[in-house]
Amino acid sequence: MFYFIGLGLADEKDITVKGLEIVQRAERVYLEAYTAILMVDQEKLEAFYGRPLILADREMVESSSDTILENAANVDIAFLVVGDPFGATTHTDLSLRARALNIPTRTVHNASILTGVSITGLSLYNFGQTTSMVFFTESWRPASFYDRLAENASLGLHSLVLLDIKVKEPDLDALARTGRVKYDPPRFMSCAQCVSQMLEIEESREQGVCKADKLVVGVARVGSENQIVVAGTLGEMRDVELGEPLHSVVLLGTRTYDLEREFLLEFAKNKESFNKAWEEGGYGKA
Amino acid sequence: MFYFIGLGLADEKDITVKGLEIVQRAERVYLEAYTAILMVDQEKLEAFYGRPLILADREMVESSSDTILENAANVDIAFLVVGDPFGATTHTDLSLRARALNIPTRTVHNASILTGVSITGLSLYNFGQTTSMVFFTESWRPASFYDRLAENASLGLHSLVLLDIKVKEPDLDALARTGRVKYDPPRFMSCAQCVSQMLEIEESREQGVCKADKLVVGVARVGSENQIVVAGTLGEMRDVELGEPLHSVVLLGTRTYDLEREFLLEFAKNKESFNKAWEEGGYGKA
Known part of the structure; x- marks a missing residue:
């Protein structure tokens, strides 16, 4: 399963309980970091989540989506987005690509500006x-x-x-x-x-x-x-x-x-x- | 402190980590239950949060706001709202009343429809x-x-x-x-x-x-x-x-x-x- 997980607006504790559980069990965890930011840095997020994060910049998301989606039909992959995942920006491309590859997706919503x-x-x-x-x-x-x-x-x-x-x-x-x-x-x-x-x-x-x-x-x-x-x-x-x-x-x-x-x-x-x-x-x- | 805490959209695990910590330490916890509902009942929420909830219907919020706000200048009171607290509905009245009573308030945002x-x-x-x-x-x-x-x-x-x-x-x-x-x-x-x-x-x-x-x-x-x-x-x-x-x-x-x-x-x-x-x-x- 490929999870789009909203991180909310401010800090590491704004993730939902549901989102945190997925982050902690996912095989890979990406952090989308080009449309918005939290007020804490990556190290603080990693310490709180107890997981290393793979920074996903615009280039990676737009041109290497298949790398991000790799094996997501078999294992859980988490893609973290500040705010609500499809809120201020949209990751519709990534979502459609997952659909084309028959990868199931789910969204864990969160607060948006x-x-x-x-x-x-x-x-x-x-x-x-x-x-x-x-x-x-x-x-x-x-x-x-x-x-x-x-x-x-x-x-x-x-x-x-x-x-x-x-x-x-x-x-x-x-x-x-x-x-x-x-x-x-x-x-x-x-x-x-x-x-x-x-x-x-x-x-x-x-x-x-x-x-x-x-x-x-x-x-x-x-x-x-x-x-x-x-x-x-x-x-x-x-x-x-x-x-x-x-x-x-x-x-x-x-x-x-x-x-x-x-x-x-x-x-x-x-x-x-x-x-x-x-x-x-x-x-x-x- | 009087906390407006969003519960998100679906179930007990949609609360944020920040919101859950406040619920667990608050002196009283109200559940606003007339503008939207989660897909789980009050008992399930109480079991997950580990706290009893006081059901706040429209009449209580509109005519007994001072009861809800009582002593919130000295202790933490949590007021839970499905979605984002000021999202589909507004609790501006309650917020203004708190301001008039010199009670500090804070909002813990969450997903909204x-x-x-x-x-x-x-x-x-x-x-x-x-x-x-x-x-x-x-x-x-x-x-x-x-x-x-x-x-x-x-x-x-x-x-x-x-x-x-x-x-x-x-x-x-x-x-x-x-x-x-x-x-x-x-x-x-x-x-x-x-x-x-x-x-x-x-x-x-x-x-x-x-x-x-x-x-x-x-x-x-x-x-x-x-x-x-x-x-x-x-x-x-x-x-x-x-x-x-x-x-x-x-x-x-x-x-x-x-x-x-x-x-x-x-x-x-x-x-x-x-x-x-x-x-x-x-x-x-x-």
């Missing part, structure tokens, strides 16, 4: 589609996220924005210079950077979806003891430092309730400007 | 807002779900529909007859009943959102070993029996990928009519 974001007090019923934000480069500043945000906003719905992470990216300059593959240090997009990219695209699109007085909520390290929630206008949040990764951002929709306002106000960077933006932005007209 | 539905192979990025379907009665046949489905459909997005459950509902006839409170047996809406209510509202609204040839996916017992996924047109799914609860329904949006089609086809009640509905319904025009 898609529902973990409910710590903001925002009703998950009022979220539209989730979108993601990539690191802009000099030549690549994709604005398709803005269309998704605009669609949600047109219905008064909130948008969860998941932020880019870069792990084990080849350093192309070094490769060109030395002919050897070197990897950049891992990078995780901050709430502030996401907000500034939203404001930048607003300047060219001018539809008002990401105007500086729109309300957003930034969350960091959801599910850990030092998680943080900060609410404010896009203009304010451009400079707010939320610390260690992972961060996510919610662009608020107008379909909001008094209870949500009350809950969020506690997290406001500035209560006065939060209330002003709420009143003038037409929030709460659910 | 909102991401568990990814077992269908549908990308969670293409889901719009979640909606819910209540049991129609002779005099109460609320159609607001149709507006939510229409909004999502207008953007080509999928809709997850969460189905009503009725536990510990007072039998009003018996109360009127005998003056004593008697409770109806628990009821869980089936996929088939949800589909027939969708078709019924389509008849009066005629916007085409829930026409008989639209594609839906029914899921049952997600996260358990006998979970099931069946895809088909609304017309076909009206008669499909998915067995024991809980069921959920996804109304497919047109913003779908070839990979999703390939994945879903395996679950089709009838591959031929699935393909016909897909082609003629304009699905896959992502």
